[in-house]
Amino acid sequence: MKNKNKILVVGSGRLGASIAADLSAKGKDVIIIDKNGESFRKLDDEFGGYDLIGDATDLTVLENEALIKEVNEVIVTTDSDNVNLFISHICFFVYDVPEVYVRLNDVDKGKLIENTTIRAIYPFNLSFEDYLETRKERD
Amino acid sequence: MKMVIVNGRHESDFIIKKFKKDKHHLIVINKDKDFAEYTSNNNQIPVLCEDASKAYTLSDAGVEDADVLIALSGDDIENYVTCITAKKIFNVKRVVSLVQNPKRVDLFKQLGIDSVICSTYLLGESIKNESIIETFTKKLSLENDKIMVAEALIGDDYNIANKQIKDITFPPAVNISCIYREPEVIIPNGSSTIKPGDKLIIVSSPENQETIINFINKKVDENE
Numbered sequence: 001m002k003n004k005n006k007i008l009v010v011g012s013g014r015l016g017a018s019i020a021a022d023l024s025a026k027g028k029d030v031i032i033i034d035k036n037g038e039s040f041r042k043l044d045d046e047f048g049g050y051d052l053i054g055d056a057t058d059l060t061v062l063e064n065e066a067l068i069k070e071v072n073e074v075i076v077t078t079d080s081d082n083v084n085l086f087i088s089h090i091c092f093f094v095y096d097v098p099e100v101y102v103r104l105n106d107v108d109k110g111k112l113i114e115n116t117t118i119r120a121i122y123p124f125n126l127s128f129e130d131y132l133e134t135r136k137e138r139d
Numbered sequence: 140m141k142m143v144i145v146n147g148r149h150e151s152d153f154i155i156k157k158f159k160k161d162k163h164h165l166i167v168i169n170k171d172k173d174f175a176e177y178t179s180n181n182n183q184i185p186v187l188c189e190d191a192s193k194a195y196t197l198s199d200a201g202v203e204d205a206d207v208l209i210a211l212s213g214d215d216i217e218n219y220v221t222c223i224t225a226k227k228i229f230n231v232k233r234v235v236s237l238v239q240n241p242k243r244v245d246l247f248k249q250l251g252i253d254s255v256i257c258s259t260y261l262l263g264e265s266i267k268n269e270s271i272i273e274t275f276t277k278k279l280s281l282e283n284d285k286i287m288v289a290e291a292l293i294g295d296d297y298n299i300a301n302k303q304i305k306d307i308t309f310p311p312a313v314n315i316s317c318i319y320r321e322p323e324v325i326i327p328n329g330s331s332t333i334k335p336g337d338k339l340i341i342v343s344s345p346e347n348q349e350t351i352i353n354f355i356n357k358k359v360d361e362n363e
Contacts, residue, residue, distance in 0.1 A: 057216060059246065082192050082220040089223075089250055108194035111228050112220075 004072040004098070005029055010056045010087055011078035012039035015103060019075050024049045033066050056087050062095070073099035081106050088118050140164065140206045143231065145191040145221055147211025148174055150237070154209065155182050166200050192220040194228055202229050209235045215243055222252050287348045288316075288340065291355050295335040298357040305329035310350045314342045 009020040012034035020032040021044035030049030034040065037053045054061040056078075062068040074091045076084045081104050088102040093116075100118040104110060110120050141164045144151055151169065158165060159182060167184055168191045169175040179186040189196040191210070202208060208225045210218035215238045222234035233253045238244060241260040248255055293300050299307050304315065304327055318325040319338040325331060333339070343351050 059242065080216075082216050085223075086216045086219055090246070093250055094246070106193065108228075109220075109224075111194070112223055114227075 004070055006031060006067060006071045007073045007075070008033065008066055008068065008071045010034075010074065010076045010084075012042060012051070013077060013079060014042060016075070016077035017042035017044070019077070020049060021047050031066055031071075033061075057083060057090075059090070059094075062090070068095050068097070071095075071097055073097070074101070076100070076102045081109055085109055085112060088113065092116050092118050141204070142166070143168065143197075143200070143202045143205050143208040143225065145208065145210045145212065146170060146217075147237070150211050152178050152181065155184060159184065166202055166205065168196065168200050192217050192224065194224055197221075197225055197229055202231060205229070205231045207231070207233045207235065209237075211237045213239060215240055215247075219247060219250070219252065223250070226251065226253075284345055287343050287345050289343070289348060289352065291339045291341060291352075293333055293335055293337045293339065293355075294358075296358045297335070297355070298359050299333050299355060300335045300359075301332065303330055303332050307333075310347065310354050312344055312347045313351050313354075316340045316342050 006029045007023055009016045009023075009030065009032040012020070012032050016032060016034070017039075020030050024030045024047050025044075031052055032040070032043070032049060033052045033054050033056050035053070035055050040051045043051065052065055054065055056062060056066065068091070071091075074088070074097050076087045076091075078084055078087075084102050084104060088100050091097040091100045098117070100116075101121060102113070102118055103121045103123065105123060107122055107124055110122070113120060142158060143166045144154055145168045147169075148171075151167070155165060155167060155178065165184060167178065167186045169178065169186055169188060170190050172188050175186040175188040178184070187196070187200050189199065191197060191200075202225055205225070208222065208231045210221045212218050212221075215236075218236040218238065222236045225231040226234050235254040235256065236247055236252045238247060238255055238257045239259075241257050241263065244255045244257050244260050309315075315327050317340045318327050318331065318333070319340065320334065320336070339355070341351060341355070
């Protein structure tokens with residue numbers, strides 16, 4: 001049995017790239033995957049992990065290149081909610097990844113991860129809470 | 140039957156025509172504006188032009204408790220999300236998804252899609268089935284491949300030919316459901332004799348099918 005000690009970040013947008021850089025700086029074993037190689041320009045120069053060009057919805061890529069069976073934590077941050085949900089379901093239901101985080105712009109999609117340990121990050125909720133917080137400070 | 144048809148073009152049009160005649164309750168959603176208009180006029184049916192992978196679209200369309208939803212878009216993942224949303228949030232009884240990528244057929248089933256249709260996959264399966272035609276005429280699977288039905292034509296030189304069923308030691312988990320002997324259909328019991336030219340209809344689980352095919356096809360001079 002191989003140890004599950006890797007962290008996989010799916011999507012190298014601003015959020016994905018920042019999370020990957022942060023984890024890498026903390027000494028974690030990070031793999032970041034994106035369909036488009038250009039996206040890795042957003043990665044910090046100091047990033048010490050592994051950047052992989054590929055489609056994370058393809059099981060062959062997930063298994064053989066992203067080493068999903070050795071992964072303890074996945075953070076899914078592509079720009080499509082549908083793709084994010086699908087990948088998070090694969091990680092949870094097929095590969096039993098213990099920690100799965102998924103970015104969802106559509107809050108309604110949260111119902112589709114009920115009864116799982118998948119945790120959602122909702123930019124909508126965060127912005128809304130931030131606004132309410134800022135207004136409270138102003139008053 | 141309450142039936143929801145999402146996206147697709149000719150497939151969608153064909154299904155609408157086929158089921159509209161039988162007075163089913165059809166709900167049609169198509170995010171392609173031009174096609175939505177065309178199919179709406181063509182079939183005199185309302186078409187909601189929205190993205191069905193969003194829960195509010197399915198809510199607006201009133202898909203709650205539908206008997207079946209069929210997702211026909213060319214985007215596999217959009218079909219997946221539409222189906223899962225319909226099933227988990229709107230209690231749709233059966234969801235069917237079209238996929239382009241044959242590698243996703245088993246994955247979608249594993250993730251809870253009741254039925255997954257892929258033309259490439261079907262083509263592959265039918266070639267596989269055609270290729271064993273010499274020994275086995277037909278194979279059919281029911282309930283998502285959980286039950287296999289096969290039809291075997293018994294040759295003169297088959298080991299089990301001219302024997303009574305009770306004298307044959309079949310592998311476990313086999314059921315000879317019926318014998319077709321022109322022009323009659325026999326429901327066999329232990330004392331029935333299998334004759335050359337009979338067609339046996341065999342029901343089994345998929346794991347056992349190979350064993351049974353090999354067993355039935357055994358020739359007289361072959362050792363056990």
